[in-house]
């Protein structure tokens with residue numbers, strides 16, 4: 001007898017659908033109790049419709065709440081009671097720090113203490129992984145529940161968002177490069193609907209020896225525009241050239257733009273940096289951790305490619321620790337000190353002072 005095939009979406013597939021919904025401005029149903037929308041994409045019409053359902057709650061991360069001087073009773077997040085007269089401009093101003101300095105007083109804000117924060121936490125997790133501002137509006141689910149909305153169980157969302165993706169190789173081909181003629185690009189696709197990541201293999205590295213390796217996080221501004229605000233472009237170039245000169249190496253190009261917050265949020269962070277905040281403070285004011293990257297991916301891809309030990313090109317001790325924790329032996333840390341300019345002096349100094357980078 002054949003095994004019956006279930007054609008409906010799995011919980012992981014539903015999470016991906018929910019991310020797309022939130023990006024469109026659609027509500028999703030959480031645990032059959034609440035509707036959640038992302039503040040960033042919420043329209044005035046939908047806000048009006050949600051308001052008719054009952055009291056609204058705004059979920060923000062503890063970082064954002066701290067900036068707004070709102071009390072945090074739920075560890076990593078705060079649930080703010082939305083006043084009846086609050087409009088979309090009020091919600092947006094709480095979600096987005098762009099005008100914090102111009103319009104500093106948003107409160108007084110009342111944080112909720114009672115009840116469970118699991119739904120709010122799941123909503124924020126979905127917003128973050130949809131690369132939206134981490135701010136969600138929650139409304140009571142009406143009966144009968146609206147049709148056609150994606151419905152998820154909040155505890156399952158939290159569990160799946162923190163679980164590790166499995167990667168499958170999709171395609172690979174030879175790409176001769178300026179830095180190394182013997183180059184090969186491998187594409188890997190995760191099973192969780194996240195972005196594809198790439199591996200640039202140079203030469204034919206011996207799998208029995210530590211390979212010269214670099215974990216490079218995507219930086220559109222540095223890699224493509226030649227931005228002088230960071231050191232990514234020159235680091236990418238220098239790493240590939242060193243691998244070319246040695247005749248072997250592997251560079252993982254991880255699509256974790258802006259330390260995992262996405263390019264739009266990174267530009268929001270840059271605009272805060274223009275107002276005087278440093279790279280870490282800017283992330284926090286937006287409601288993000290200073291580094292939102294999933295560092296397990298690098299180790300998983302190295303293993304997939306058959307490597308178990310590396311000589312790692314990095315100045316970031318967290319990358320070394322992460323690889324070691326996830327089963328890749330780091331035999332040597334190879335410093336990568338290129339690309340200093342007067343525009344990124346402060347940025348590099350902040351990374352050294354606050355994120356433990358070695359100068």
Ligand SMILES: Nc1nc2c(ncn2[C@@H]2O[C@H](COP(=O)(O)OP(=O)(O)OP(=O)(O)O)[C@@H](O)[C@H]2O)c(=O)[nH]1
Nearest residue numbers: 216217218219230256257258259269279314315316
């Ligand atoms: N959020 C945010 N991301 C930034 C900023 N400047 C650069 N980035 C991102 O930071 C990441 C750079 O990380 P990596 O090149 O891996 O560097 P690292 O963690 O500092 O470690 P090493 O370069 O290996 O020493 C890229 O994803 C950039 O897009 C910033 O000001 N804010």
Ligand SMILES: [Zn+2]
Nearest residue numbers: 219222230232
């Ligand atoms: Zn960069």
